[in-house]
Amino acid sequence: MLADLLTVSLVPTCSALAPGEICEFKKKIFWRAVVAEFLAMSLFIFISIGSALGFSFPVVGNKTSTRSQDNVKVSLAFGLSIATMAQSVGHISGAHLNPAVTLGLLLSCQISILKALMYIIAQCLGAVVATAILSGVTSSLPDNLLGLNALSEGINAGQGLGIEIIATFQLVLCVLATTDRRRNDVSGSAPLAIGLSVALGHLLAIDYTGCGINPARSFGSALIANNFENHWIFWVGPIIGGASAALIYDFILAPRSSDLTDRMKVWTSGQVEEYDLEGDDMNSRVEMKPK
Secondary structure, three states, X not given: OHHHHXXXXXXXXXXXXXXXXXXXXXXXXXXXXXXXXXXXXXXHHHHHHHHHHHHHOOOOOOOOOOHHHHHHHHHHHHHHHHHHHHHHHHHHHOXXXXXXXXXXXXXXXXXXXXXXXXXXXXXXXXXXXXXXXXXXXOOOOOOOOOOOOOOOOOXXXXXXXHHHHHHHHHHHHHHHHHOOOOOOOOOOOXXXXXXXXXXXXXXXXXXXXOOOOOHHHHXXXXXXXXXXXXXXXXXXXXHHHHHHHHHHHHHHHOOOOOOHHHHHHHHHHOOHHHOOOOXXXXXXXXXXXXX
16 A cells, blocks of 8 residues: 555665664654645545535525435535545654544554644644634535534433444544554455444434544634534543543453553654554554654
8 A cells, every 4th residue: 555655665774874863764754644634634625614504505405305315414424524534644653644643553552642732733724724714614504503503402411422422432542553563464444444334323322412432523613603602522531432432442352462561652753663562463454654
């Protein structure tokens, strides 16, 4: 795959540089990854929320259109846009495109704390910029809430929180499992599998909370629409779901044998290639893993 080819081409180039040049090289790669998160997040939000706003337009030619059909359309738009962006920038940044995913990978010791913070900032900025542009494009749409996440009638805060936790849990679990560098049995496409997981979460949660499962996506709509009612649910829920998935996967489902020193090394330096667990073959095929 393209990601593997780029990884192979970058390693010898970096090793041939002097120590100072290597440091500069890593800085360039770091900022390219942050920019990739911002750009991909902007495109993802514009496409996915743009599709969600579509059902509010008057339907003239097709009188049989129902909200359930729109739910499927919106779910597919979110899932396919994530899969497309993951395939496009996965070899550059890992294509997290979600603070909950970034948190899960941080707890799983696959990125540094600094990179995680910069990714989350880039994701939030991308969501705000895309939603602002979408606001201008759909300015004539009546009652335009710009995809604002909100609790449906009859759903209280606790129930909405539970939906967000479960929907995010299955997404982050899918990300961790399909991109686990210790596996060599993944024969399909990791971006597509993750995209389908996003679509699955939306098929579940749209009718309850509008489906957040992505704090940056929820933040962009809330900020531009200037409506933060129950907004905490769309941060706390995904954070709990993402963290739970990472801890359960790393310590119960597929335990890692590394000690705290190894984990601290990743959190501070971000050198994933040094996180060699259980003597695994580091040359096994892995998608969406920036080196």
